[in-house]
Amino acid sequence: MAGSEKLRELVLDLAIQCESDPRFGAVKLNKLLFAIDVSAYLAWQRPITEAEYIALELGPVPRQLSALRAEMVQRGEAAVRLHSLFGVTNPQERLTALREPNLQVFTGPEMALIDAVIDSTAPYNGHELTEWSHPFIGWKVARKGDAIPYESALISPEPPTPSDIQRTQELIQEYGW
Template identity: 35%
Template structure:
C-alpha cells in the first residue's frame, strides 16, 4: 500500500530515539540513520505500514531517510534538537541531542514498544557495526545508490532454502522443462 511520509512523526521519532540513546556512547548521526531505518522497516514487516512512511535511499554506508538532513536542520532551527560534535576513536561523532521531549502521542503503544526494542537490540553497537549489519538487508543490496528502497523488500528473505524447498524446486524445474518442451511442438 502507498504510504505518505509523515515529517511530524519523523521529528518525534528522531527526538525519541535520541532520548532513548542518551547513555549509549556509540549513538551518533550514523547510528540514528540505521535506527530510523530498522524502526520503519520492521514496523512495515510487523504492522503492514512504516511508522514515518519516509523514503529510504541506498547509500554506500547503508540505508538512510532521504529527507533526514532537511528535517534535522529544521529541528535545529526550531530549537528541538542540537548536534554535538565529539571525537570517537579516530572518527568525529555528530551526536543528536534532544532539547525537548518527544510527543509520544504520535505513536501507538505497539510502535513505542517496537522503537524501544530496536534501540535495545543495537545498544552499544558502534556506527561501523550497525552499518555493516544493514548491508545484509536485501533491499539495500539490490538498491542503486540514491534510489528509494521499497518497504516491501523487508518481506523478502535471503536465507538458504531448506532441503524440502530444494526438492520442490527441482520438481518444479523438471515440470517447467517438460511444459516448455511441449509448447515447441
C-alpha cells in the same frame, strides 16, 4: 499524523533515549530509524514513520532526514554536536534533543517496538549496525540514491532451501504459473 511528524518525534525520542550511549551518532541514528521502520513493516505491513529510505554507501538512510534535521536545528528543537570518541580524529556527529518528543503520536505497540529496537541495538556502534544493514536485499540491489522498497524486507538474503524449492515447484504446478 503525517509520517514526517512521526519521523520528527521519533528522531527526538531516539536522541533522548540514546543520549548516554557513547556509540550514538549520525550513523547509529540512521540505522535505528531503518531497523524500527523495517521491524514495523514486518510486524504490521506498514512502517511507523513512512520515511522513504535510500541506499547510500553506509546503508539505508531516510531520504528526508538531512532536511528534517536542518529544520529541527533551525526551529530550536535539536542541536548537532561534535563528539570526539576514543580519540578518533573524525568527531562523531550527535543529534541532541532540545525539547521533549510528543510520544502521543505513537501507539502503544509502536512504542514497545521502538523500545525493543533500542534495547536490542544498545551494545552496537554505527559501524556494527552498518554491517547488519548490508545483507538487507533492498539495500544490496538498489543503486546509490535509489529508494529501497519496504517489501524487500520480506526477501531473505539466505539461499532457498530444498524445501523452499520443492514448495515453489508445487505452487507452480498447482496454479499453472
